[in-house]
Amino acid sequence: MVTAVAYSNFRQNLRSYMRQVNEDADMLLVTSTNPDDNVVVMSANDYDSLMETLHVAENPYLSDKVLRGLKQVRTGRTIRHDLIEE
Known part of the structure; x- marks a missing residue:
């Protein structure tokens, strides 16, 4: 909930x-006495994250990749990889 x-x-x-x-x-x-003057304040990190999410959602190629990945996870079609240590 927004404060x-x-x-x-x-x-x-x-x-x-x-x-x-x-x-x-x-x-x-x-908030202001004139509701048209109300603004929302958020952290720069949250703003950047929101803009990146919006970019992905608006890009059909990226959006499709995300949806395909979610489908793979939900159906258990994932492969576990060990981390490569340098």
Whole structure:
């Protein structure tokens, strides 16, 4: 669940909210009196992950590879490989 905080409180405690978003790996909804001004704050790592997931989902080739891999795992058609040590 996304935590919501009023803009004025967010502004007064910006550093602690930034730390919270990064440590909890959760998003923060910053609300305003005008709902059109509301924003969501998330960590840069979570944003990068979300964008990568979106890229894969929008790319038919990559999306198909993921779905085929999931199907292989679900049907037990996987091969175990030992790690190669350098």
